[in-house]
Amino acid sequence: MLYRNEKFTSLWENKSKPYPQINIIDQTLLPFVFSIIKLDSSDKAIESIKNMNLRGAPLIGVAGAYAVYFAVLESKSHKDERILREKIKEISEARPTAVNLEWAVNKTFDYSQTFSGIDAQINAALECSRAIRQDEINNSLNIGLNGVEFIEDIYSRTCKPVNILTHCNAGWLATIDYGTALAPIYVAQERNIPVRLWIDETRPRNQGSKLTAWEAYHQKLDYKLISDNAGGQLMRDGKIDMVIVGADRIASNGDVANKVGTYLKALAAKDNDIPFYVAAPKSTFDFNIESGNDIIIETRSDSEIFYIDAFINGEYSKVPIALENSPTENIGFDVTPSRLVSNIITEYGNIYPNAQDITKLLK
Amino acid sequence: MLYRNEKFTSLWENKSKPYPQINIIDQTLLPFVFSIIKLDSSDKAIESIKNMNLRGAPLIGVAGAYAVYFAVLESKSHKDERILREKIKEISEARPTAVNLEWAVNKTFDYSQTFSGIDAQINAALECSRAIRQDEINNSLNIGLNGVEFIEDIYSRTCKPVNILTHCNAGWLATIDYGTALAPIYVAQERNIPVRLWIDETRPRNQGSKLTAWEAYHQKLDYKLISDNAGGQLMRDGKIDMVIVGADRIASNGDVANKVGTYLKALAAKDNDIPFYVAAPKSTFDFNIESGNDIIIETRSDSEIFYIDAFINGEYSKVPIALENSPTENIGFDVTPSRLVSNIITEYGNIYPNAQDITKLLK
Numbered sequence: 001m002l003y004r005n006e007k008f009t010s011l012w013e014n015k016s017k018p019y020p021q022i023n024i025i026d027q028t029l030l031p032f033v034f035s036i037i038k039l040d041s042s043d044k045a046i047e048s049i050k051n052m053n054l055r056g057a058p059l060i061g062v063a064g065a066y067a068v069y070f071a072v073l074e075s076k077s078h079k080d081e082r083i084l085r086e087k088i089k090e091i092s093e094a095r096p097t098a099v100n101l102e103w104a105v106n107k108t109f110d111y112s113q114t115f116s117g118i119d120a121q122i123n124a125a126l127e128c129s130r131a132i133r134q135d136e137i138n139n140s141l142n143i144g145l146n147g148v149e150f151i152e153d154i155y156s157r158t159c160k161p162v163n164i165l166t167h168c169n170a171g172w173l174a175t176i177d178y179g180t181a182l183a184p185i186y187v188a189q190e191r192n193i194p195v196r197l198w199i200d201e202t203r204p205r206n207q208g209s210k211l212t213a214w215e216a217y218h219q220k221l222d223y224k225l226i227s228d229n230a231g232g233q234l235m236r237d238g239k240i241d242m243v244i245v246g247a248d249r250i251a252s253n254g255d256v257a258n259k260v261g262t263y264l265k266a267l268a269a270k271d272n273d274i275p276f277y278v279a280a281p282k283s284t285f286d287f288n289i290e291s292g293n294d295i296i297i298e299t300r301s302d303s304e305i306f307y308i309d310a311f312i313n314g315e316y317s318k319v320p321i322a323l324e325n326s327p328t329e330n331i332g333f334d335v336t337p338s339r340l341v342s343n344i345i346t347e348y349g350n351i352y353p354n355a356q357d358i359t360k361l362l363k
Numbered sequence: 364m365l366y367r368n369e370k371f372t373s374l375w376e377n378k379s380k381p382y383p384q385i386n387i388i389d390q391t392l393l394p395f396v397f398s399i400i401k402l403d404s405s406d407k408a409i410e411s412i413k414n415m416n417l418r419g420a421p422l423i424g425v426a427g428a429y430a431v432y433f434a435v436l437e438s439k440s441h442k443d444e445r446i447l448r449e450k451i452k453e454i455s456e457a458r459p460t461a462v463n464l465e466w467a468v469n470k471t472f473d474y475s476q477t478f479s480g481i482d483a484q485i486n487a488a489l490e491c492s493r494a495i496r497q498d499e500i501n502n503s504l505n506i507g508l509n510g511v512e513f514i515e516d517i518y519s520r521t522c523k524p525v526n527i528l529t530h531c532n533a534g535w536l537a538t539i540d541y542g543t544a545l546a547p548i549y550v551a552q553e554r555n556i557p558v559r560l561w562i563d564e565t566r567p568r569n570q571g572s573k574l575t576a577w578e579a580y581h582q583k584l585d586y587k588l589i590s591d592n593a594g595g596q597l598m599r600d601g602k603i604d605m606v607i608v609g610a611d612r613i614a615s616n617g618d619v620a621n622k623v624g625t626y627l628k629a630l631a632a633k634d635n636d637i638p639f640y641v642a643a644p645k646s647t648f649d650f651n652i653e654s655g656n657d658i659i660i661e662t663r664s665d666s667e668i669f670y671i672d673a674f675i676n677g678e679y680s681k682v683p684i685a686l687e688n689s690p691t692e693n694i695g696f697d698v699t700p701s702r703l704v705s706n707i708i709t710e711y712g713n714i715y716p717n718a719q720d721i722t723k724l725l726k
Contacts, residue, residue: 031686198692201668201685203566203590209668209685217686225668225689227566228591229624233660233697236626261592263599267630297596305564305572305588310673310682319673319682322564322572323394323580326588329561334596 001172001186003034003218009176010059011066011133014038019073020126022066026053027173031214032311039063042070042087049094049101056174057248058136058281061100065129067091068108072125076118099249100283104132133176139281140178142347147184147244147279149350150343151193154241161194161222163241165231168202168259169211170246170279180279181246182215184345189221197223198240200231202259204304204330228261232268243269244345247280254338254353255292256280260331266340275342278353282346282362292335302328364535364549366397366581372539373422374429374496377401382436383489385429389416390536394577395674402426405433405450412457412464419537420611421499421644424463428492430454431471435488439481462612463646467495496539502644503541505710510547510607510642512713513706514556517604524557524585526604528594531565531622532574533609533642543609543642545578547708552584560586561603563594565622567667567693591624595631606632607708610643617701617716618655623694629703638705641716645709645725655698665691 001008013020021040029035037053039045045067048054054063068091075084092105112125154162170181178186188195197216202208209225216223234240243265249257256278269276289295305328307318338353351357376383384403392398400416402408408430411417417426431454438447455468475488517525533544541549551558560579565571572588579586597603606628612620619641632639652658668691670681701716714720
């Protein structure tokens, strides 16, 4: 998608010879600083995953695959299989909660090991990483093509700009291109359907006001940035036509775990007869989990509540914004029961959130 | 209530002779700096209302009454009735949305003018200000005594600490003592009923994390500070027993306008069968307004979304936390329909939120 009118993805190969390296956008510095980080080793890739220079489950998976490629490449010099296998394990564990990471790492490494000879293995790891990256792009585009139907439907009835509320960042920065929740909106824009995106700030990490607003601004979307508290009244006032959010994990019955605050918007949408959509690739579904009640909710650092990353004199500083050392309970996610979800938008089609329909389309 | 184990109210007379002056706590500096401002003239009182050194409708009303007393006192020197009446008007208009302000100003000035002779008028204005202040304290205490019944009821059934969620600041800083939403909690504490207060941060102005957390800390309450987004999941997890909030305006049918975000918590309470209480004095009811749909929602400065008051090197600075100059829609309040409100706690008793019961008790 666009940054200063130039096309970008969140991770791409550069032209270094003989072995390509990768570039990423440093997401910890957005929206105030646009900086590209070159990843040319497995250690650098691991570090960038750990430091959250890149985030979003699909993007983390792709970065993990390329990290495996670097690890295989590095084994050409050290020639020590034990070191290589330890490095693969280290990549897998760089972020504990990202399911995609382990999957992509294993897939890339296992595929490379089906070849004999180091050069063939390097090449196989590189090709596998490229394929995973391309798959993510295709998934996002297909989610966009499936989800845009709901936007087109409203537009065909109202002939007015379609007002869409989103929470957190589920755009191209979280995937490779397009995104999940934002993909239908970008496709609508390509089709000249007028949309206005309402972006929740998304406390406490402000992924909405920092990342989604940045995407929207550079994509020249019509957008509004709002506090997380405002969405309910905006729905009461008839200013929102639909809600689209991403998902971190979806249970077999269609219950959705997503960034904390999602559930409150789903309740408000229901109370105002506004459709509430969840956009997520198949990899987000966890068929080992029956309902949302079984999803474990991650608790994060208290300091996210007391301090905020503010941009002062050209750099980021953590500054206090609340009574420090107050006891907190900083849960990162919440669960939206499937009864509040109108449809789940996937790369395979749109599904009603119930066990039967989910199984039929995806299993 | 308590600050460093010493009893305080939010506004009190000092012992200056021959005419008492008043002291207030500078609420713009909390929680990082505790500073007392001496108000000794009508201009200083007006300035402190305008700059939000004090806030909360009941407190603004009391400060307005004392400002009238200063204005009458000043007229002893300048002896110009025109100047006096202009000053009274200026006090009335220091904050346009606070209904209590105009009411308290008119009451104090009108009462003083029933006396003849400047010394009698000064004395009357002072006595009237004192009475208004004492009435606010009594109202808060009575709200506390009425509301504590709901807390006691839960405690008698569970014999476990009662977990109460609140939004924004409706404590003693917003009134003179006790507060509205917090009054039942402070009364429960006095009666040794174990309570835990869950405090919403309350973006964008963070009155929860700055003011309510400060009150709770110094009152030695068991409390937790949370992001506005977290309350829904905490209710799903069974961690909240009841919600108590204040109100800015209540329509004849019981619809409640309060700090933006209140409606979302009311929805979550309903979805989880948790009682949702609104605590407010009679002066908050607007019998000229039939339903919440007729309440005009104030839109505030965009900059509240982009910047935050952070405490850096011993002073407050506005620091950027989002993509600056993004379009926003910063509504300050929302409306919670009466169907989501279990009871309204007033100084006259607890009322079911419907036109008939409200009229019967209050009109």
